[in-house]
Amino acid sequence: MKILSVLFLLLPFWCLAQTQTAEQLIQSGNNKANQKDYQGAIDDFTKAIELNSKIADAYFYRANAYSNLQKNEEAVADFTKTIELNPKKADAYYYRGNANSNLRAYVNAIDDYTKAISMKPKPDANLYHYRANAKTNTRDYMGAIADFTKAITLTPKNPDLYEYRGLAKANVNNSKGAILDFNTAVKLNPNNGDLYYYRANSEATIANYTAAITDYTKSLQYDANRAEAYYYRGNARSNIHDNVGAIDDYKKAIALKPNIAELYHYLGNAHTNAKDNQGAILDFDKAIELNANNPELYLYRGIAKRNIKDTTGAMADFNKAIELKPQYIQAYENRAGVSIAAKNYDGAFADADTILAFNPKSEVAYLIRGSAKYSLKDSLGAIADYTKAIELNPNNDRSYIERGKMKEQQADYRGAIADFSKSIELKPGNTEGYSKRANDKIQLRDYAGAIQDYQKVLQMDPRNAEAYAKLSNVYTLSKNYPEAIKLVNEGLKLNPKDADLYVQRGILWDAMQNTREAMLDFNKAIAIDSASFNAYTFRGNTKNELKDYEGAIEDLNKAINLRGTEDNMLFLGNARLGLKDYAGALDSYDRVVDQYPKSVKALLTRATAKSMVPDSAGAMQDFAKALELQPHNEDIYVKRGDAYILLKDSISAILDYNSAIEINPQNSEAYTNRGIAKYKLKDVRGALLDYNMAIETMPSNKKAYIRRGEAKALIKDYNGAVADYTSAISLDPKDKQTYFDRGMLKINNVTDKNSGCLDLSKAGELGMKEAYEAIRKYCY
Numbered sequence: 001m002k003i004l005s006v007l008f009l010l011l012p013f014w015c016l017a018q019t020q021t022a023e024q025l026i027q028s029g030n031n032k033a034n035q036k037d038y039q040g041a042i043d044d045f046t047k048a049i050e051l052n053s054k055i056a057d058a059y060f061y062r063a064n065a066y067s068n069l070q071k072n073e074e075a076v077a078d079f080t081k082t083i084e085l086n087p088k089k090a091d092a093y094y095y096r097g098n099a100n101s102n103l104r105a106y107v108n109a110i111d112d113y114t115k116a117i118s119m120k121p122k123p124d125a126n127l128y129h130y131r132a133n134a135k136t137n138t139r140d141y142m143g144a145i146a147d148f149t150k151a152i153t154l155t156p157k158n159p160d161l162y163e164y165r166g167l168a169k170a171n172v173n174n175s176k177g178a179i180l181d182f183n184t185a186v187k188l189n190p191n192n193g194d195l196y197y198y199r200a201n202s203e204a205t206i207a208n209y210t211a212a213i214t215d216y217t218k219s220l221q222y223d224a225n226r227a228e229a230y231y232y233r234g235n236a237r238s239n240i241h242d243n244v245g246a247i248d249d250y251k252k253a254i255a256l257k258p259n260i261a262e263l264y265h266y267l268g269n270a271h272t273n274a275k276d277n278q279g280a281i282l283d284f285d286k287a288i289e290l291n292a293n294n295p296e297l298y299l300y301r302g303i304a305k306r307n308i309k310d311t312t313g314a315m316a317d318f319n320k321a322i323e324l325k326p327q328y329i330q331a332y333e334n335r336a337g338v339s340i341a342a343k344n345y346d347g348a349f350a351d352a353d354t355i356l357a358f359n360p361k362s363e364v365a366y367l368i369r370g371s372a373k374y375s376l377k378d379s380l381g382a383i384a385d386y387t388k389a390i391e392l393n394p395n396n397d398r399s400y401i402e403r404g405k406m407k408e409q410q411a412d413y414r415g416a417i418a419d420f421s422k423s424i425e426l427k428p429g430n431t432e433g434y435s436k437r438a439n440d441k442i443q444l445r446d447y448a449g450a451i452q453d454y455q456k457v458l459q460m461d462p463r464n465a466e467a468y469a470k471l472s473n474v475y476t477l478s479k480n481y482p483e484a485i486k487l488v489n490e491g492l493k494l495n496p497k498d499a500d501l502y503v504q505r506g507i508l509w510d511a512m513q514n515t516r517e518a519m520l521d522f523n524k525a526i527a528i529d530s531a532s533f534n535a536y537t538f539r540g541n542t543k544n545e546l547k548d549y550e551g552a553i554e555d556l557n558k559a560i561n562l563r564g565t566e567d568n569m570l571f572l573g574n575a576r577l578g579l580k581d582y583a584g585a586l587d588s589y590d591r592v593v594d595q596y597p598k599s600v601k602a603l604l605t606r607a608t609a610k611s612m613v614p615d616s617a618g619a620m621q622d623f624a625k626a627l628e629l630q631p632h633n634e635d636i637y638v639k640r641g642d643a644y645i646l647l648k649d650s651i652s653a654i655l656d657y658n659s660a661i662e663i664n665p666q667n668s669e670a671y672t673n674r675g676i677a678k679y680k681l682k683d684v685r686g687a688l689l690d691y692n693m694a695i696e697t698m699p700s701n702k703k704a705y706i707r708r709g710e711a712k713a714l715i716k717d718y719n720g721a722v723a724d725y726t727s728a729i730s731l732d733p734k735d736k737q738t739y740f741d742r743g744m745l746k747i748n749n750v751t752d753k754n755s756g757c758l759d760l761s762k763a764g765e766l767g768m769k770e771a772y773e774a775i776r777k778y779c780y
Contacts, residue, residue, distance in 0.1 A: 029058075060078070101137075110138070113127050128150045144164075159185040173205075186199070197229055204235065227257045231249070246270040262287075265297060280304040318332075333367070345376060352372075366392065367399060370406075400419040401436065435470065438457075465491045472487040479511075479700040503522065518542050536568070549578040600633060611643035634663040638669055641677070654678065700731055702728045705727045709742075722745060
């Protein structure tokens with residue numbers, strides 16, 4: 001009995017000790033957790049659970065400790081037990097969601113966050129934030145954006161939320177929205193280098209490459225070892241044709257990560273674009289060493305080899321690409337291109353047939369066939385193939401480019417412009433489309449349209465020296481010589497050793513009758529490149545204008561020996577014509593026509609020479625042949641009209657000018673020359689109407705001002721005549737003849753002897769001997 005009473009007294013004491021120990025262990029575990037002794041905390045929470053397995057907080061706290069040790073599976077199990085014991089504990093769902101996220105069990109995490117959100121008495125920005133992260137990882141980007149937006153309404157000053165929402169928007173191709181979010185994040189946290197990197201990626205996606213480059217550069221200030229930033233900045237620079245900058249960036253990325261084949265791949269592409277094909281081949285060699293089974297590397301190395309005329313090496317690489325990827329259409333396409341260049345048209349057609357066997361609806365096959373037919377001079381067949389390619393894939397900009405080129409050859413300039421416009425619509429960054437469209441607009445005398453297109457090319461590719469030269473040429477054709485020279489000067493700033501640009505500027509000086517500057521530029525071009533056939537060609541032409549026909553013939557023969565062209569052969573004929581060697585001139589023109597039987601320019605030049613002999617029948621035969629080749633070319637009608645004037649047939653001339661104007665109502669030259677024909681027929685007022693139209697369509701038409709001044713003088717509108725001569729002089733301040741004519745008009749009809757004599761003095765100063773004879777007669 002005594003023993004029993006002792007046992008009775010001890011039992012309550014033992015139970016009390018057990019309860020206190022569990023609570024004490026939990027407290028001890030929390031203290032250890034606060035000291036970051038998570039394993040010690042887990043040991044205490046485990047002992048507490050062993051003493052009392054019904055205490056929910058013991059599991060909850062142990063789960064937290066497991067989470068801090070990245071033991072997420074154990075954490076999930078404990079949070080689950082917590083919820084089992086206490087289903088109303090919202091934080092258990094919240095933290096289990098975090099643990100599930102760490103285990104990449106994102107669907108479970110989303111369920112947990114959703115449950116916690118529903119249980120929390122007040123909205124919690126972090127829960128929306130973390131659920132958004134989980135949704136991002138399940139690629140539910142729209143759901144993530146909605147959650148980030150909710151979190152932002154709760155904590156609008158948290159830069160992380162804008163950063164992550166920006167990334168989610170980028171993943172749904174909402175690049176502009178992403179940029180706006182990154183902008184806000186940068187304002188809130190300007191020292192986060194990641195933000196500049198992410199914003200750069202979005203800017204590059206919408207082709208805002210300049211802004212992207214700025215942001216990549218900024219991100220590298222925070223992390224100079226971020227290889228990806230160099231890589232993507234290199235891509236952006238490639239897209240604005242800054243190949244030198246791109247090459248530098250790819251090299252920096254390679255220095256940081258030397259064993260990534262893709263970096264050598266892009267470096268090779270940049271070297272190819274910079275026309276350093278040998279460098280490109282070395283890059284592709286290295287990429288292949290790192291990844292020998294990538295068919296794309298052989299394809300691009302083959303392209304680089306093709307560019308240096310290593311057709312054997314190129315074919316071997318294209319064959320290897322096809323061996324690795326038997327249905328590699330791009331490899332067949334490039335192999336066919338090499339075959340066409342080698343005149344192996346059967347090989348090209350065979351590659352096209354192979355592509356069609358893989359894919360009967362492949363437009364690429366028809367593009368290959370079109371190119372082969374183009375080389376075989378089957379223009380209509382080529383157009384038919386390109387049209388078929390467009391039918392199969394109306395969204396391939398390349399097909400429109402190729403068909404446009406064929407229409408161009410057929411002198412169907414409007415049709416070509418329509419095709420180039422479609423290619424631009426499909427690919428707005430298509431500089432080739434703009435450039436070719438501009439060329440055809442020039443043919444239609446739409447100089448304003450051509451200028452806009454070349455300006456667009458330069459906007460997209462500011463370092464494109466060729467575009468500067470072409471835009472300068474349009475200004476030349478529209479007789480805006482000062483603007484043309486400005487553009488050539490811009491091109492020379494980019495490339496001061498570009499002989500072609502000096503030639504272009506020399507042509508401009510020549511057009512402005514500044515033969516001294518023209519000769520200096522042609523000489524400079526020859527000093528830079530003694531094999532510049534263009535420099536000899538146009539220096540020879542300027543010597544023709546200076547009546548140095550022997551010197552012209554010497555230059556033109558040099559040019560022809562370097563590379564015979566229509567221009568230098570025609571200029572040679574002009575030099576012989578200047579020496580009154582009519583037979584020699586016609587022989588030169590005959591050679592050009594024989595060599596270029598479809599050259600309208602050659603036929604027109606020979607026709608004009610024949611009209612001077614005069615061989616009216618031969619001239620008209622050449623004009624007829626030119627019209628047969630290009631029935632809608634208004635220039636032919638203008639030139640034939642000019643020939644009729646030489647043959648003293650003004651009526652026939654007017655009819656031809658009418659035809660030119662009907663084709664192109666903006667043809668200023670046709671109005672001018674029709675005015676001249678009417679003037680010869682004593683229809684002075686009709687001539688004035690034409691001169692007015694000539695000036696309206698081209699305000700820089702000096703010839704029209706001079707002729708209108710002449711007509712106004714005849715009807716005794718002397719002040720109007722003086723005003724027109726003044727306008728002509730403003731366009732060409734070195735026109736000695738117009739100074740002379742204005743001076744004589746002032747002396748004889750305007751009674752302004754002093755001013756008239758000054759005009760005669762200026763004409764004499766410019767080299768007109770007759771002006772001094774007039775001064776002696778009228779000014780004393």
